Amino acid sequence: AQSVTQPDIHITVSEGASLELRCNYSYGATPYLFWYVQSPGQGLQLLLKYFSGDTLVQGIKGFEAEFKRSQSSFNLRKPSVHWSDAAEYFCAVGTGTASKLTFGTGTRLQVTL
């Protein structure tokens, strides 16, 4: 069965600093990969997705992620974090013909001013 690991439970960065959130997945075939963001009291919002093609994916709000098959990773990056980026970030993998998603446990991002 597929699984997703987000090793960092909580990350704190200063506003303006760069950010990288780690995600590793376990799946036998090529996965469909997603990053979602969840703000308090809000639903999940899709930041970006990888299905195929270019392994560097651009998303909304200045985020990007790189699919590295050899490392089974799909890390999320942002060059300069804004205070409004403080939220919970979830990596997810979709498999098969149904878009049933398997999520990681999330990384809570705190941004200091």
Next chain:
Amino acid sequence: GAGVSQTPSNKVTEKGKYVELRCDPISGHTALYWYRQSLGQGPEFLIYFQGTGAADDSGLPNDRFFAVRPEGSVSTLKIQRTERGDSAVYLCASSPQGASNTEAFFGQGTRLTVV
């Protein structure tokens, strides 16, 4: 509608009671999903509908949980004999079709508290 709508947004119920949670998907979306998010965890898959039928209910934890989508649009998640461990945020999502390479749009969830 403009997005996935879930009602109620909050539900407090007593242990042993029956509850129904409603999901209105985006108009025209044939695929609908229910997830459960416990405190400090990521969402966990419960059930997936393609049209009116449950194509995958492998995530339902036990027979107290049941979901329907009789007309292929609105879905209701039903929980019988609620237990304190059922307390969680229940998320609904819909997508244009049930394929992994289509984006699923999530509602804001129903926070269920069993006291």
